[in-house]
Amino acid sequence: MTYTNPILNADWSDPDVLRVGDDFYLTASSFGRVPGLPLLHSRDLVNWTLVGHALDRLEPAEEFARPRHDCGVWAPSLRFHDDRFWIFWGDPDQGVFQVNAPEIRGPWTRPHLVKEGKGLIDPCPLWDEDTGEAYLVHAWAKSRSGVKNRLTGHRMRPDATGLLDEGTLIVDADRVPGWFTLEGPKLYKHDGWFWILAPAGGVETGWQGALRSRGFFGPYEEKVVLEQKDTDVNGPHQGGWVRTASGEDWFVHFQQRGAYGRVVHLQPMRWGADGWPVMGDDGAPVTVHKLPDLPPQPPAAPATDDDFPGGRFGRQWQWTANPQDGWATQHSGDGLKLACVRSADAHDLRRLPNVLTQRLPGMPCTVEVGLRLDSEEPGARAGLAVLGDAFSWIGLQRAADGTAELVHRFAEGVADRERDAARARPAPEGWARLRIEIGAGARCRFFTDLGDGWTPSGQVFAATPWRWVGALLGLVALAPDGQGHAGTATFTHFRVTPQ
Known part of the structure; x- marks a missing residue:
């Protein structure tokens, strides 16, 4: 049995994915729309349903009393730590926020500002189970900060209420030949390495990179691990890595498709002999692939139809x-x-x-x-x-x-x-x-x-x-x-x- 990309054929921008037990969860950017931070659930990484949102209103409320279509919630990261779900995101005009909840359906806390500043985007936390340390990495939006193509790292309080240092430039992609617009970092610890999976080269024309270091603050070495090659999947852009209970590795990312927005693809992933991740078909996106080794599930997709029972509208609105x-x-x-x-x-x-x-x-x-x-x-x-x-x-x-x-x-x-x-x-x-x-x-x-x-x-x-x-x-x-x-x-x- 096979699946066909995209697995989410609509604008689920900047997806991040997480496994907890036998369940997979996904969130995405919601920008200036309300409610924000959509929450999707799957049992097989292919069939997804929308189960709720983590953000009831955008704050400060007066700033979002009018449409700000390209502002608000950018590129969230979804994690599970200390028996709680955590979502971090960057508001390019305010800074890095987080919310957390004991269950995916909530109740979610009100947004907490972890780091204030203009142009702070695409944050991702990591709780290092080996040392007990907590870290945060984020990228920069040049439109607000005047800089881009670099990643900043912090030590973070384990309760994620704040940061413990002023921040360190851990990746300067201006020093990497041919790389530009490095953004969207997702931070992991694997096989004794700190890993940052991050796209570069621009939303419509770029590639997915992997960076690794023995220490969180670097130095990092880099490699391109997924690119368009001779496929019609332009980008391919930002996403997240997830491992199934049986040990299979998968990478979820988006593809920019004009008016349709950023549709979501699922790529097989493995770790090569050199220790680097190999995504898709030897680094090229797949269109059709064997299903993940997970229990079969009935076809499902986020709802679109609505009869508005009792005057109420569905979660898709x-x-x-x-x-x-x-x-x-x-x-x-x-x-x-x-x-x-x-x-x-x-x-x-x-x-x-x-x-x-x-x-x-x-x-x-x-x-x-x-x-x-x-x-x-x-x-x-x-x-x-x-x-x-x-x-x-x-x-x-x-x-x-x-x-x-x-x-x-x-x-x-x-x-x-x-x-x-x-x-x-x-x-x-x-x-x-x-x-x-x-x-x-x-x-x-x-x-x-x-x-x-x-x-x-x-x-x-x-x-x-x-x-x-x-x-x-x-x-x-x-x-x-x-x-x-x-x-x-x-x-x-x-x-x-x-x-």
């Missing part, structure tokens, strides 16, 4: 900023009731905190949802969106005379407000089915159904990513200007169907 009470209303039936939040930014979905999003699937698919515009207020609107540096959405709006109409709008990446993608037309019942057919290259075609069959709308829209984040599917309800809400809109039967 995230707001584009810290949410406020009243944005979604629980009730006795099915269907998601979103408040039409008034905003001066109603002309630009990229600026709205009250967009409920999930990841754009990494394969051709059809997305459908039912929508009823309950609000009677002129200007109130709601719809289904593809959201990135450019965006397009289709839905319903109350006209000045109170009638409902179908609208389809978009904005280019360089535009500061939306404009019509198609002419508005009447929707007499204030109800519609909405559809987006997403083809190769994330090219999107929009359709509506008022009960008389599907009608195409507008031109093809090519989804675009943000700087670090893949495009998102979004549900939105809004109204122009003012404060508070202007009634509600109800979404039903959200479905994502592979083509």
Whole structure:
């Protein structure tokens, strides 16, 4: 039996992986979306389900009251120590944080700032079982700190509440011929060596490196252990090593795929005769490979569909900023009731905190949802969106005379407000089915159904990513200007169907 990469075909950026007993866990970057730090579970490293999030809100709360799509939670590391789960991450504008919990589903502590500073990213801890010492390594974001391509190491308090020194430059990749943008370090102890598995060369064109030293503070020697070669897996980029109970070694990493974001691959791994790790097919990424030697599991993937029972939405959904009470209303039936939040930014979905999003699937698919515009207020609107540096959405709006109409709008990446993608037309019942057919290259075609069959709308829209984040599917309800809400809109039967 075999598996096919990617094992997670959507934007699960900067994955890190961990085994505890017979269970495997994975977390990923969540940037400015809330809740943050997704938590995935698997028994076979191939089939994954989303079981929760470790971060309820981003802090400081006032900083994330508005969308900051490329900020927030960068490149977390997931570890298990002292009978607790630990997640460390870097906020490039604040510093290195950690949360911890007795169980993967929580309760998780509030974020604790381990090291304050600008440009501190991609942290990873290590508790050395041989000596009782604790360490932390992190990389640097040049956009905030003015430096990059280097790794800094610290001795850390064993309880991870703080650091014990000012930090030491343990790897300066400017001194390594041909290496640039070294980042994303994952720290391990194996066979008497300190190991740092870290990518270099850039997200879209780089390679996976391994560095080793007999002492944590170096000196380190380096080797390229996974690169694109003649495959179509560009990057391949940052990830984590995990060993099964039977002793098999595997490496999980991401591949940048434009609007689809950073999809996740699983590579076989072994230790060569020279003591260095060998990943994939002799250093090249595999597309199809024999399954890990683990008990067979039924096919599984993070959920996408949602009937919104009781007005509640599934774990796959995230707001584009810290949410406020009243944005979604629980009730006795099915269907998601979103408040039409008034905003001066109603002309630009990229600026709205009250967009409920999930990841754009990494394969051709059809997305459908039912929508009823309950609000009677002129200007109130709601719809289904593809959201990135450019965006397009289709839905319903109350006209000045109170009638409902179908609208389809978009904005280019360089535009500061939306404009019509198609002419508005009447929707007499204030109800519609909405559809987006997403083809190769994330090219999107929009359709509506008022009960008389599907009608195409507008031109093809090519989804675009943000700087670090893949495009998102979004549900939105809004109204122009003012404060508070202007009634509600109800979404039903959200479905994502592979083509």
